[in-house]
Amino acid sequence: MMKAHSHLSDDQLLELCLGGDERPVAGCAACETRRADLAALLDEVSDAAACHADAAFPADRLARQQARILQRIEQDGRPGRIIAFPGHGQEAALLRDRPRARWIAAAAVAGLVIGLLAGHLQHDLLGRVSAPSVPAVRTTDAPDVPTLRAVSEDEFLDQIEMAADSPGPGTALRPLHDVTPRAWEVNEIVLNEIVYESAATIDEC
Amino acid sequence: MPRTPPRPARATPGSSPAYPAALSKESLVAGEIKALIVAGHRDVARERFAELVALQQRRAVRIAYHYLGDAHDADEAVQDAFVKVFVHITTYKEDLPFEVWFTRILVNGCLDLRKSRARRLRWSLPMTPTPEMVPNEPPAPDASPEERLVSSDRARQIAAAVEQLPERQRTVFTLCQIAEQSTNEVSQALGLSEATVRVHLFRAVRKLRRLLERET
Helix, strand or coil, rough: CCCCCCCCCCCHHHHHCCCCCCCCCCCHHHHHHHHHHHHHHHHHHHHHHHHHHHCCHHHHHHHHHHHHHHHHHHCCCCCCCCCCCCCHHHHHHHHHHHHHHHHHHHHHHHHHHHHHHHHHHHHHHHHHHCHHHHHCCCCCCCCCCCCCCCHHHHHHHHHHHHHCCCHHHHHHHHHHHHHHCCHHHHHHHHHHHHHHHHHHHHEEE | CCCCCCCCCCCCCCCCCCCCCCCCCHHHHHHHHHHHHCCHHHHHHHHHHHHHHHHHHHHHHHHHHHCCHHHHHHHHHHHHHHHHHHHHHHCCCCCCCCCHHHHHHHHHHHHHHHHHHHHHCCCCCCCCCCCCCCCCCCCCCCCHHHHHHHHHHHHHHHHHHHHCCCCHHHHHHHHHHHCCHHHHHHHHHHHCCCHHHHHHHHHHHHHHHHHHHCCC
């Protein structure tokens, strides 16, 4: 009975290579070629990796390192940190870029503070201009603001027509004048309010 | 590419060798240093320690550099490992190979450094490399054949492929293929079973092969 010929698996080849077995793979040129390829690859990787490390650590650097080790031993093993020269690595570059991050954070905080202040100011100004605070101010000796009479639309238009028909230009816009608050009166009211609030604050203190 | 002389055959995976009957030179020197320290001759011990450093330094640097991927960190890890060895030399057992004990200390130190570096980077902004970014190491003024090799594309591909390996596979591969330790020594150094070391090593080689074939 003929035994079927089977090639070595990758794992078997790997085991041969890593085990350092130099004997040829008996009777199979294909397996021998595969093993030679794998061994060459492993040698190439090992050599390149070792050379990479050796290039990063030339002889003078090793000598400096050895001197440093002996120096540390003399100082009874006191730890000595190596400070990388700025710009000699990615980490150094990362550190170099950190001020940008700080600026971003500072800008965000500044924006937040400005937003809060603006919100407060807007709230205060609207509060002062709005009506609810006016009655309190009126207790001082501010001049009376004429109260608005509730007039229907028809009545109002009638009054305008009558005024327009009547002689004398001074009376024509009288109804409009009556319903419109006067600017100097509003200014006085706001001023009085500020004085009143300041006095109240001083009293509280 | 310059070829290195053939490596001595390592312990065959699967065979479970004890440590060599004759201890290495490093082990003997370490034993002497221990004896000197115990006898109170600290200055003499320090002088002998310089010899031990010279014997293991190149290998230690290769391991740390491939484990950490950064020359400054590797420098620090190697220094720390040697200092720890000297400080704790009295706990060294002379019947064990010094290389295994030292590798264990070094790998643990590298692991701690990697953790602390990951912690540091977590708090800094991610940054994509830019063309103006300077390389990790300044080029040497007069490039040796080794340095010329490093500058080749193939060396870069290989270094990048090794960097892509999972941590455990990279450690095992580095110790077996770059530091040229047997699977038994690596299992002792890492505290793993030899079978586990072999599995990691096979996987690492298979993955490297795939990565490198894809690039070529």
